[in-house]
Amino acid sequence: MSTIFSSIPTSPQKAKEVESASVDPSQELSTICIADFSHIEGAKTLADANRLIFGFITRGAFYDALQAGTLIVATRYGEVVGFLRFHHRKCDLQTTLYDICVAESERGKGLGQNMITMLIDCCRNCNRATILLKCPTHLAANAFYEKLGFYRIDTLIGKRQKLNVWQLDLTSRGQQ
Ligand SMILES: CC(C)(COP(=O)(O)OP(=O)(O)OC[C@H]1O[C@@H](n2cnc3c(N)ncnc32)[C@H](O)[C@@H]1OP(=O)(O)O)[C@@H](O)C(=O)NCCC(=O)NCCS
Numbered sequence: 001m002s003t004i005f006s007s008i009p010t011s012p013q014k015a016k017e018v019e020s021a022s023v024d025p026s027q028e029l030s031t032i033c034i035a036d037f038s039h040i041e042g043a044k045t046l047a048d049a050n051r052l053i054f055g056f057i058t059r060g061a062f063y064d065a066l067q068a069g070t071l072i073v074a075t076r077y078g079e080v081v082g083f084l085r086f087h088h089r090k091c092d093l094q095t096t097l098y099d100i101c102v103a104e105s106e107r108g109k110g111l112g113q114n115m116i117t118m119l120i121d122c123c124r125n126c127n128r129a130t131i132l133l134k135c136p137t138h139l140a141a142n143a144f145y146e147k148l149g150f151y152r153i154d155t156l157i158g159k160r161q162k163l164n165v166w167q168l169d170l171t172s173r174g175q176q
Helices: 037-049 059-068 111-125 141-147
Strands: 002-005 019-023 029-034 071-076 079-088 094-102 130-136 151-157 162-169
Touching (some): 037 071, 037 079, 037 094, 059 071
Antiparallel strands (some): 019 029
């Protein structure tokens, strides 16, 4: 699959202008972009369809991420088929990946990786040092993070399940 990336926003206001497009062999157009209001219902529907994994993500949580410019979506023919929610921590240079999801029918086509690529570009643009996330140990997604270069730095005993802590180092140290 060939991928075209355009520039990444330096502010939430500019966020909507950012877009990347990928074309798969069947020429179906997929787009990775920072979300706008038209994407909220699609993202919420996708989250609800995956409630067993994410629990209940409120519509308000999506609106908050939208306003902060921290919601990335993948669309196919305008329909939301993936989302990624993140947060730039203010106390340090860590960015937290809250959740990432690709619709079941669209998995294995590079959309998850493309959303992470956009997240990394967003983080580099504002000099973030690390991306950190927690993933229940039983989920197949752990192999996805490992494949994308994240390191498992810890395993925590959560209230309901064990959680792997994955980290991606964005500093020059992490490039060695
Ligand atoms: C995890 C998820 C976002 C991956 O998205 P995706 O679009 O299917 O992943 P991609 O196609 O971009 O895969 C990128 C790479 O990761 C690998 N990968 C993806 N899912 C994998 C899995 N379940 N097991 C092993 N490797 C996997 C792919 O093989 C690919 O490597 P390759 O380029 O060498 O083939 C998606 O499977 C999903 O939404 N899962 C359900 C929600 C979830 O568990 N979210 C994480 C909660 S912590």
